[in-house]
Amino acid sequence: MNIKWMKFRPVYFLISGIVIIIGIYSLLTWGLPLGVDFKGGSIVEYRFEAQVSGEELSGEVEKLDVEVQSVVDTGEGTRLLRLGTIDKAKKDEISGKVSELAQGKLTELRFENVGPTVGPELVKKTLIALAISAGSILLWVAYQFKSIKFGISAVLAMIHDSFVLIGLFTLFGHLFGAEIDFLFVTALLTILSFSVHDTIVVYDRIREIRKKHGGEIKDIADKAVNETMRRSINNSVTIIIMLLSLVIFGGTTVKWFAVALLIGTISGTYSSPFVAVPLLVTWDEVAKKINLRKK
Amino acid sequence: MKKLIIRKILPIFLITLFCGFISLPKTFKIAGRNIDLVLGLDLVGGSHLVFEADLSSLSGEKKPQALESLKNVIARRVNLFGVSEPNIQVSSFDGKDRVIIELPGIKDTNQAIELVGQTAQLIFAELGEPVSQGQQPQISPTDLTGADLSDARVQFDQTTGKPVVQLKFTDDGAKKFEGITERNVGKQVAIFLDQMPVSAPVVNQKITGGSAVIEGNFDLEQAKGLAIQLNAGALPVPIKLIEQRTIGATLGEESVQKSIQAGVIGLTAVLAFMMIMYGRLGVIANIGLLIFGVITLALYKLIPVVLTLPGIAGFLLSVGMAVDSNILIFERFREERRVRSNIVDALENSFGRAWDSIRDANIATLITAFVLANPLDWQFLHTSGPVRGFAITLALGIVISMFTGLYVSRNLLRLFVRQGKGER
Numbered sequence: 049m050n051i052k053w054m055k056f057r058p059v060y061f062l063i064s065g066i067v068i069i070i071g072i073y074s075l076l077t078w079g080l081p082l083g084v085d086f087k088g089g090s091i092v093e094y095r096f097e098a099q100v101s102g103e104e105l106s107g108e109v110e111k112l113d114v115e116v117q118s119v120v121d122t123g124e125g126t127r128l129l130r131l132g133t134i135d136k137a138k139k140d141e142i143s144g145k146v147s148e149l150a151q152g153k154l155t156e157l158r159f160e161n162v163g164p165t166v167g168p169e170l171v172k173k174t175l176i177a178l179a180i181s182a183g184s185i186l187l188w189v190a191y192q193f194k195s196i197k198f199g200i201s202a203v204l205a206m207i208h209d210s211f212v213l214i215g216l217f218t219l220f221g222h223l224f225g226a227e228i229d230f231l232f233v234t235a236l237l238t239i240l241s242f243s244v245h246d247t248i249v250v251y252d253r254i255r256e257i258r259k260k261h262g263g264e265i266k267d268i269a270d271k272a273v274n275e276t277m278r279r280s281i282n283n284s285v286t287i288i289i290m291l292l293s294l295v296i297f298g299g300t301t302v303k304w305f306a307v308a309l310l311i312g313t314i315s316g317t318y319s320s321p322f323v324a325v326p327l328l329v330t331w332d333e334v335a336k337k338i339n340l341r342k343k
Numbered sequence: 344m345k346k347l348i349i350r351k352i353l354p355i356f357l358i359t360l361f362c363g364f365i366s367l368p369k370t371f372k373i374a375g376r377n378i379d380l381v382l383g384l385d386l387v388g389g390s391h392l393v394f395e396a397d398l399s400s401l402s403g404e405k406k407p408q409a410l411e412s413l414k415n416v417i418a419r420r421v422n423l424f425g426v427s428e429p430n431i432q433v434s435s436f437d438g439k440d441r442v443i444i445e446l447p448g449i450k451d452t453n454q455a456i457e458l459v460g461q462t463a464q465l466i467f468a469e470l471g472e473p474v475s476q477g478q479q480p481q482i483s484p485t486d487l488t489g490a491d492l493s494d495a496r497v498q499f500d501q502t503t504g505k506p507v508v509q510l511k512f513t514d515d516g517a518k519k520f521e522g523i524t525e526r527n528v529g530k531q532v533a534i535f536l537d538q539m540p541v542s543a544p545v546v547n548q549k550i551t552g553g554s555a556v557i558e559g560n561f562d563l564e565q566a567k568g569l570a571i572q573l574n575a576g577a578l579p580v581p582i583k584l585i586e587q588r589t590i591g592a593t594l595g596e597e598s599v600q601k602s603i604q605a606g607v608i609g610l611t612a613v614l615a616f617m618m619i620m621y622g623r624l625g626v627i628a629n630i631g632l633l634i635f636g637v638i639t640l641a642l643y644k645l646i647p648v649v650l651t652l653p654g655i656a657g658f659l660l661s662v663g664m665a666v667d668s669n670i671l672i673f674e675r676f677r678e679e680r681r682v683r684s685n686i687v688d689a690l691e692n693s694f695g696r697a698w699d700s701i702r703d704a705n706i707a708t709l710i711t712a713f714v715l716a717n718p719l720d721w722q723f724l725h726t727s728g729p730v731r732g733f734a735i736t737l738a739l740g741i742v743i744s745m746f747t748g749l750y751v752s753r754n755l756l757r758l759f760v761r762q763g764k765g766e767r
Binding site: 093095136140155158159160161162163165166168169172173176177180181184188189192230231233234237238240241242244245246248249252253256275276279282285286287289290291292293294296297298299301302306309 | 385393395436437439453456584585586587588589590591593594597598601602604605606608609610612613616617620652653655656657659660662663664666667670671674678696699700703704705706707708710711712714715723724730733734737
């Protein structure tokens with residue numbers, strides 16, 4: 049493979065820009081689809097053996113003076129109710145009513161009730177976790193490659209991936225009812241490490257070629273991207289295979305988690321040669337120009 | 344050749360055999376502990392409860408102590424419930440103090456919530472004369488309760504040097520206590536916490552001034568335990584249920600089945616992909632991957648790792664990263680083969696070169712796993728189960744994959760490459 053990848057840098061920046069703009073647009077229009085973990089509220093999931101329609105269900109529950117946010121079909125005969133925060137007495141009332149509606153032919157699969165004070169703590173802890181991981185990764189990369197440029201470019205690619213993930217998830221939230229919950233946070237943090245994992249492999253090659261042959265950063269980057277492209281794609285394919293099988297065959301509880309990881313894997317693979325490396329090359333060129341002018 | 348087999352291949356074989364034996368779906372005991380796969384709440388069903396404690400009435404230095412005794416009371420109450428492996432944690436963050444309780448396999452969550460949610464009740468009771476030998480004495484509770492006790496702490500007796508527990512009562516409590524001791528000189532006064540007897544000291548004389556000492560033949564640990572129990576009663580901290588998650592056993596079972604199904608299908612597809620892409624090399628990578636799976640499962644059982652749904656996802660992801668080590672090496676090998684005619688050199692070179700990438704990249708992932716797993720229990724990070732479960736399986740996966748990718752695959756490849764050369 050001998051492609052002059054770095055010649056097309058504007059194209060990569062444009063593609064990333066478009067995806068991120070779509071994300072920001074969704075974010076501004078519909079907002080983050082926060083789940084109960086963040087905003088508080090309740091979830092009850094039932095499996096019905098009797099015929100009960102969603103409208104019937106939400107109508108009956110609403111009569112009990114409970115805010116019904118949505119009723120979602122989650123599989124064969126299972127329905128998920130999203131409600132406002134309720135207390136134990138209310139919960140018992142709802143259970144009784146729903147059981148009556150289904151003539152007792154039902155199983156309660158799960159019940160979650162999260163108070164409104166839990167969310168802010170979760171957000172704060174997540175931000176701290178993000179800052180610590182990003183900071184230590186930046187330091188680690190900068191130290192390994194003896195240049196802050198490498199560290200910052202890698203972290204920028206990482207931030208790119210989190211923007212893509214959050215943006216697209218907002219869109220999915222609007223279109224398919226995806227929700228941002230505790231697991232999403234885990235997925236986000238994992239993707240950050242995957243993104244850097246992938247970027248380091250390319251950087252490593254740049255370092256090696258520079259040591260051996262030297263030359264213009266642009267040519268070195270082209271060579272490094274060419275040499276790592278096969279590995280990059282093959283590796284992502286194996287991870288994508290695992291995640292796809294989790295999306296398709298895994299249970300409903302992990303479906304959106306796997307989708308988030310899937311988006312992140314694809315974005316993380318793309319961002320290494322097409323965000324992290326172009327940023328590095330552009331930075332290097334700009335820095336050189338400034339240096340020349342100074343002289 | 345022989346050396347290679349004895350020194351490298353044999354240990355690999357033995358490790359695989361050992362781990363394979365442990366991974367077998369069977370429970371057995373090693374060093375008095377049952378070796379079995381521990382499943383988390385979301386897989387076996389159960390309840391996850393979070394209570395917020397209102398410590399606003401307490402001064403700063405008393406808070407951690409109050410929280411600790413609260414945890415102890417809750418632990419004792421939960422044990423009454425007979426849940427097999429309850430997990431109780433305290434979390435203090437941003438001025439909010441919480442107790443997180445995980446009750447796997449519990450049937451009646453409401454009853455558990457009620458039991459846990461009561462504020463601790465410490466009661467002093469007078470004991471009547473036993474009617475006949477060996478019979479329970481008549482227990483009559485007094486109006487002296489935990490609310491009258493201001494502090495209980497361990498001290499050492501000045502003359503004997505033995506640990507004793509000192510009680511301090513409030514002014515009101517001191518008066519009540521004086522009355523009780525006056526009536527019961529030479530008799531026992533029993534102390535009950537949540538209807539469970541914790542101590543029944545004999546009253547030596549009437550005690551005035553609201554300060555008393557419980558002497559006994561206890562060691563330091565026992566004395567500390569008693570003080571904590573008494574404090575728990577002395578600190579009826581109001582708690583409030585702020586989060587409840589109950590997962591039915593059926594949903595858990597379904598999740599397990601579906602995850603196993605997804606794992607088997609995904610793994611088969613990955614194995615096939617590797618064989619198509621890398622031919623015979625792929626077969627070796629696949630053997631390495633299976634060894635990876637066996638070792639991982641064995642470690643899950645030995646450590647033990649509490650396996651949750653996110654944990655399974657972490658495992659699946661680490662499979663992807665284990666394969667990555669092999670792909671990195673094989674791609675290097677392909678390049679090296681182009682410039683080097685000697686296959687053995689090409690192999691050794693590609694391992695050496697790929698190692699830098701694998702190390703740098705995996706350390707970055709380990710950093711994130713470390714932040715997520717939060718092994719030092721930093722209160723400003725997540726301390727709850729699911730995120731941790733994920734991070735632990737991911738970190739374990741990375742470490743094991745470095746071993747299988749660089750040691751197992753490498754030596755298997757050496758074996759096959761040298762054999763292949765001999766044939767030619």
